[in-house]
Amino acid sequence: MSALPAPSPGLPERTAPGLLRADVWRADALAAPRAQTLSSGDTALDAQLPGGGWPVGALTELLQAPGMHNEWRLLLPALARSGSGPVVLVAPPYLPFAPALQAQGLQAQRLLWLGAADSQGAAALWLSEQALRCAAVDAVLAWLPQVRPEQLRRLQWAAAEHYKLLFVLRPSAAQAQASPAVLRLLLDLDDGAALSLHILKRRGPPLDGPLHLAARPAALLRVLASAKPAPAAESAPSLQAAPTQTTSAHIAILQPRRATP
Amino acid sequence: MKPYWLAVCPQDAQRAGRDAGVSGYAPLLALPLTSALCGTTSPDAGTELSGAAAWADPLAALAWWSLQFTPWVAQVQQALVLEISASERLFGGRMALLQALLQPGHAPLPMQYAHGDSALLALARLACDALQQVSDLAQPPLPPDALPLHTLAAAQAHLPTLERLGCTTWGQLRALPRGGVARRFGAPLLTALDQAYGAAPEVYAWLRLPEVFEAPLELAAQVESAAAMLFGARRLLAQLQLWLRARQHGVLELELRWQLDARRANTLHRDAWHQGDGYGRLQLRTAEPTQDPRHLERLLAEHLAQVTLPAPVLYLRLRTLETCALRGQSLSLLPDELRSGDSLHHMLERIAARLGPESVRAVTLQDEHRPECMQNWQTLGAQASAVVSTGIGRPSSFAVQTGMVSGRATSQASAITIAAQALYPTWLLPQVRSLACGTDGLPQWDGPLALLAGPQRLELQAWDTGPQVQRDYYIAHSPGQGLLWVYRERLGLAQEQGAAWYLHGLFA
Numbered sequence: 066m067s068a069l070p071a072p073s074p075g076l077p078e079r080t081a082p083g084l085l086r087a088d089v090w091r092a093d094a095l096a097a098p099r100a101q102t103l104s105s106g107d108t109a110l111d112a113q114l115p116g117g118g119w120p121v122g123a124l125t126e127l128l129q130a131p132g133m134h135n136e137w138r139l140l141l142p143a144l145a146r147s148g149s150g151p152v153v154l155v156a157p158p159y160l161p162f163a164p165a166l167q168a169q170g171l172q173a174q175r176l177l178w179l180g181a182a183d184s185q186g187a188a189a190l191w192l193s194e195q196a197l198r199c200a201a202v203d204a205v206l207a208w209l210p211q212v213r214p215e216q217l218r219r220l221q222w223a224a225a226e227h228y229k230l231l232f233v234l235r236p237s238a239a240q241a242q243a244s245p246a247v248l249r250l251l252l253d254l255d256d257g258a259a260l261s262l263h264i265l266k267r268r269g270p271p272l273d274g275p276l277h278l279a280a281r282p283a284a285l286l287r288v289l290a291s292a293k294p295a296p297a298a299e300s301a302p303s304l305q306a307a308p309t310q311t312t313s314a315h316i317a318i319l320q321p322r323r324a325t326p
Numbered sequence: 327m328k329p330y331w332l333a334v335c336p337q338d339a340q341r342a343g344r345d346a347g348v349s350g351y352a353p354l355l356a357l358p359l360t361s362a363l364c365g366t367t368s369p370d371a372g373t374e375l376s377g378a379a380a381w382a383d384p385l386a387a388l389a390w391w392s393l394q395f396t397p398w399v400a401q402v403q404q405a406l407v408l409e410i411s412a413s414e415r416l417f418g419g420r421m422a423l424l425q426a427l428l429q430p431g432h433a434p435l436p437m438q439y440a441h442g443d444s445a446l447l448a449l450a451r452l453a454c455d456a457l458q459q460v461s462d463l464a465q466p467p468l469p470p471d472a473l474p475l476h477t478l479a480a481a482q483a484h485l486p487t488l489e490r491l492g493c494t495t496w497g498q499l500r501a502l503p504r505g506g507v508a509r510r511f512g513a514p515l516l517t518a519l520d521q522a523y524g525a526a527p528e529v530y531a532w533l534r535l536p537e538v539f540e541a542p543l544e545l546a547a548q549v550e551s552a553a554a555m556l557f558g559a560r561r562l563l564a565q566l567q568l569w570l571r572a573r574q575h576g577v578l579e580l581e582l583r584w585q586l587d588a589r590r591a592n593t594l595h596r597d598a599w600h601q602g603d604g605y606g607r608l609q610l611r612t613a614e615p616t617q618d619p620r621h622l623e624r625l626l627a628e629h630l631a632q633v634t635l636p637a638p639v640l641y642l643r644l645r646t647l648e649t650c651a652l653r654g655q656s657l658s659l660l661p662d663e664l665r666s667g668d669s670l671h672h673m674l675e676r677i678a679a680r681l682g683p684e685s686v687r688a689v690t691l692q693d694e695h696r697p698e699c700m701q702n703w704q705t706l707g708a709q710a711s712a713v714v715s716t717g718i719g720r721p722s723s724f725a726v727q728t729g730m731v732s733g734r735a736t737s738q739a740s741a742i743t744i745a746a747q748a749l750y751p752t753w754l755l756p757q758v759r760s761l762a763c764g765t766d767g768l769p770q771w772d773g774p775l776a777l778l779a780g781p782q783r784l785e786l787q788a789w790d791t792g793p794q795v796q797r798d799y800y801i802a803h804s805p806g807q808g809l810l811w812v813y814r815e816r817l818g819l820a821q822e823q824g825a826a827w828y829l830h831g832l833f834a
Contacts, residue, residue, distance in 0.1 A: 132772065132807045134834030137752040151670065158753070162831060163689045163701040165750035178687040178703060179677060188681060195677060200667035227667050254808050281809070281833065285749055289801065292779035 103230060106142025113276055114248065115268040119143050122228040124221040126246035128237045128265070134158075135252045135260055136234055137166065138280060140206070145170030147230055150203040151177040153196040156189040157208055169282060175203075190216055197223040197231065204230035218245040240265055254280060327411050329524070330420065332427075333448035334392070334439040335405040335456075336384045380435070382543040382561045382644075387434045389533050390572045395427055400445075400530030403479065405452060407445040407530065434568055440467065445530070446522035450477035450496075470523060471497025480518035484511050496522065539569045539646040548587065548640050552633035555584060555642060559626055562644035563619040570649070576615025579647040582608045582626065586637040595636035608633065614671045615650050621672050628679035678706045695786050696795055697754060697830065749782075749801075751811040751831030761812065761827040769827035772806030781814075801833070809833035 102118035104111055111117045119125055119140075127136060144152050152175045154161060163173035179196065181188040193207040197220065207220070217233065224231035233246070240251055249266040253275070261275040279286060381387045389406055392399045395417065398409035410423055417423035430436065440451035450473045473496045475481050475488055481499070487510075493499045499507070500519060508516050520526035545558045559582060570577060584606045586593040596602040608629055616622065674686050686706040694700050761769035769775050780800030787794050796816040804810050811831035 134753060134808065134832050137834040141752075159832065160701075160703065160754045160756050161689075162697070162750055162752055162754040163691060164697075165752050167691070168750070169752075173689050173691050173701070176689050178689070179685060180687075181681040181685045192677060192681075192685075195673050198667050199670055199673040201670040202667075202673075285801075285833070288749060288779050292801075 103143050103147060105139070106146070107278060109276060110262070110278060113264060113267075113272060119230060119232075120247050121230050122225045123231070123248070124217060124224055124246040125230075125232050125248045126217075126244055126250070127232055127234050128240050128249065128251045129234065130237045130253065133252065133254060135254060135280065136206070136232070137161075137169075138260065138282070139250075139252065139262075139278075140232060141166065141169050141171055143230070144204055145172075148203040149175070150201045151175055152204045152206070153177045153179055153202050155193045155196065155205065155207040155209075156180045157206070177202075186211070190220070193220055193231075193233075194223050197227050197229050200227075202229060204232070206232045206234065208234045210236055214243050214245060221245045221247075329409055329443065330411040330414070330441065331443065331445045331448040332408040332410055332424075332439050332441050333402075333405050333445065333452040334388065334408065334427075334437045335452060336388055337436045337438045380561060380564055382541050382565045384435055386541070387565055387568050388437060390535060390568050391434050392427065393533065393535055393572060395423060397532070399533045401533060402445065402449060402530065405449060406533075407448060409445070442467070442470075444522050444524045445528050446478065446518065447473075447524075449479075450522070453477040471495060471500070475499060478518060478522065480515045484515065487511075535569070535572050539566055539644070539649075541565050541644050543642045543644075545640050545642065548638040550635065550638050552630045552635050553627070555582075555639060556623070556627055556630055558642050559630075559644065560619075560623060562642060563622050563626070566622075566644060566646070567617055567619045570617045573649070574652055575649040576617055576652045577622070577646055577649050578612060578615050580610040580622070581645045581647055582610070583643040583645070584639045585641040585643075586635070586639060590637035592636040597634075599633050600636060606633070606635070606639075609647070612671070612675055614669075615652055616672075617652065618672075621668075621675075624676055625679050628676060631680075674706055695784060697750065698758075701754075751809075752834045753832040755830060755832075758813075758828040758830050761829055763827060769802070769812060769829075771802075771810060771812075771829055772804050775802040775804050775810065775812065777802050777812075778809075783816075784813075799830070807832070 101121060102114070102116035103121055104118040105114065114120075127139070129135060149172075152171065154176065157178065157180070161176060161178070163176060166176070167173045177196075179192045181192065189207065189209055190212065193205060193209070196202050196205045205224075209216075212233070212235065220231060220233065223229075237251060240249070244266070246266065247268060249264070251263040251265055253261045253263070255261050255277070260278045260280040262278060263275045264272045281289070385401065385404065385406065389399055389401065392406060392408055396408050396410045396413045398412075400407050410420070414420050414423055417426060424439075427433065428437065428439065438452070438455060440448050440455055442448035442451055447470055450470075451467050454468060454473065454477060475494055475496065475498075476485055478496065481488065488494075488499065491502075493502065496519070500523070504516060517526060521528045541562055543558050543562055545555075549555050549558070562582075566577065566580075586600070586604050586606065588604060593604045594602045599606045599608055601607070608626075610622065610625055610629060612621070612625065678686050684705045687703040688706075690702050690704060692700060692702055761771055761775075764770050764774055766774075768777075777800045781798035782800075784795060784797045784799060786796075797813040798816055799811060799813045802810045802812045809832070810829055811833065812827055812829050815826040815828065
């Protein structure tokens with residue numbers, strides 16, 4: 066006991082709010098509004114987002130060129146820390162590869178895939194709204210290529226009412242449309258290694274230039290960098306000619322159940 | 327202990343209104359009391375109907391409600407008699423029990439009541455109140471001797487004779503010599519009179535809560551569309567909720583049956599709901615036992631929206647196929663933990679009911695080497711039926727099964743496999759896509775691909791006659807699509823017809 070420093074009178078007021086979680090309300094203090102943002106896991110991006118992260122209980126819009134997919138890179142760190150409830154994917158374009166997502170921190174059990182045959186129309190909107198109204202859900206990712214502003218406003222209302230992370234992914238052609246989103250980002254891939262991010266709309270001053278982030282997880286970038294010395298144009302024909310050279314390749318995971326004869 | 331009987335009957339809205347009209351001169355005291363007792367607030371805010379119209383069988387609803395106060399409940403004519411002297415202490419006295427029984431907002435429907443030392447006495451007073459059309463609670467009840475004879479059911483057949491004799495009240499009948507009455511009117515009248523005065527024991531067929539809920543309903547008018555059956559079904563569901571509450575059970579499976587109008591020729595129509603026997607059936611299943619009529623109603627609405635009726639319907643019947651006892655639920659002390667919104671399994675069942683079970687999928691990881699087999703996206707329907715077929719007790723919710731709550735350890739991934747999994751793409755194509763090759767032998771996908779890393783060799787040959795897999799995976803860059811995960815089929819090392827390239831995933 067003597068090793069502990071004597072508590073000074075001013076100490077609890079100064080340190081306790083920092084020690085406690087933001088969403089725990091101390092009964093002797095004024096209640097503060099709930100934490101409105103969730104850190105994106107990227108300090109450069111957090112510095113540019115109002116409140117220092119993705120807004121919770123509001124609509125965030127991510128615009129990408131057709132065929133481009135950078136959503137997991139951008140959202141995974143935040144989703145991994147968003148809680149323990151389901152992360153609902155509404156009408157995703159492909160199957161999420163759960164082992165890879167789990168390796169990057171998002172538990173596979175949390176993934177919930179919702180979709181319908183005519184997901185592009187009203188069904189996807191209905192599904193998104195149902196997911197937002199569910200108490201257990203932590204985050205909703207909706208791929209809505211043909212959504213109208215008034216429909217987005219309805220989703221924004223639902224997200225605000227039920228305090229959910231909501232990301233709507235749309236094609237980049239939609240950037241000229243009006244949107245009720247509090248945050249709009251346009252994602253673009255520079256050369257495969259860097260992700261340039263234009264903040265089209267935020268609660269704050271406009272950003273002059275794009276924000277450059279690492280496009281891939283660090284482990285993947287290391288592999289790509291180590292593979293760089295072998296030029297791609299050279300390696301491919303040699304592999305085609307002699308596939309037995311795989312022993313000298315940079316990654317070779319050979320785990321057959323039984324050796325082939 | 328001296329018995330204390332109550333006679334109760336549902337009070338319909340018209341009568342309540344008439345009461346208020348008739349008692350225009352009535353004491354100001356009586357009016358608020360009556361309206362307080364006959365409050366028209368229905369127990370469930372979700373239903374618009376109030377009073378007796380909200381229930382498929384108002385008297386049964388009242389009986390099931392009363393059974394929680396005393397086991398001695400019986401139906402006599404169109405009223406219920408309750409003997410409550412034995413449970414008075416448990417509920418804190420006679421007045422407290424009466425208040426709990428009649429409490430508006432909790433009782434299923436507004437009711438009027440009368441009391442007495444015997445069931446027949448209470449019934450007679452109830453009939454008198456109904457006749458007078460003013461249930462003036464402030465006045466003391468009529469003494470037994472002053473009750474009119476027509477309120478005694480056994481005397482109904484002899485009323486004209488008795489009236490000519492000058493007998494119009496119970497007291498006058500009782501004053502007649504017993505032997506003469508027995509010879510003239512038979513012993514049953516004397517027995518009834520003895521029972522009414524408490525001189526002979528009263529025996530009734532006591533009501534019990536049925537083991538299985540099954541309630542019929544005749545609709546007010548023929549219904550042509552399946553969606554319109556919902557209005558009738560809502561009354562059955564309200565009744566079901568009362569039964570479930572009384573049994574402290576939750577429903578797992580329900581069947582709604584409707585009878586097609588037999589005069590129509592197309593009652594022999596056959597489809598998923600109609601077997602051609604003149605009846606239609608719809609079975610409803612929930613993963614989690616529930617008492618909530620709103621959830622059941624929304625599920626029913628989604629299912630009924632898909633039904634087409636071949637003929638009009640006049641009769642409905644609701645039956646429980648499976649119920650189980652409800653578990654208690656712990657709530658958090660902190661208010662922040664209580665999130666707004668509906669529960670997960672309610673949402674999933676609603677979606678599955680509207681868009682089909684294949685529209686809801688959750689993933690389970692599997693120990694496999696082929697990427698397409700590492701994960702299994704199971705539908706809600708498959709999950710539920712698998713649980714049922716293996717018979718693991720009560721089928722719990724989808725969320726628990728997929729480990730969303732329990733966090734079941736699906737793979738004890740070592741650090742090495744996690745490092746390898748980090749190199750996997752985050753999107754997987756549901757079907758691998760064959761890639762065309764350019765003149766240089768390199769695959770093309772939105773421009774020529776540049777192979778950045780690889781190969782990652784995958785060889786698999788099962789012991790039995792499984793698929794033989796020999797693939798070399800590469801990470802490739804496409805000018806228009808970013809990083810891709812492609813593989814080359816390596817089956818047969820000779821590669822006679824050139825390498826076959828496939829696109830399998832995308833790095834996002």
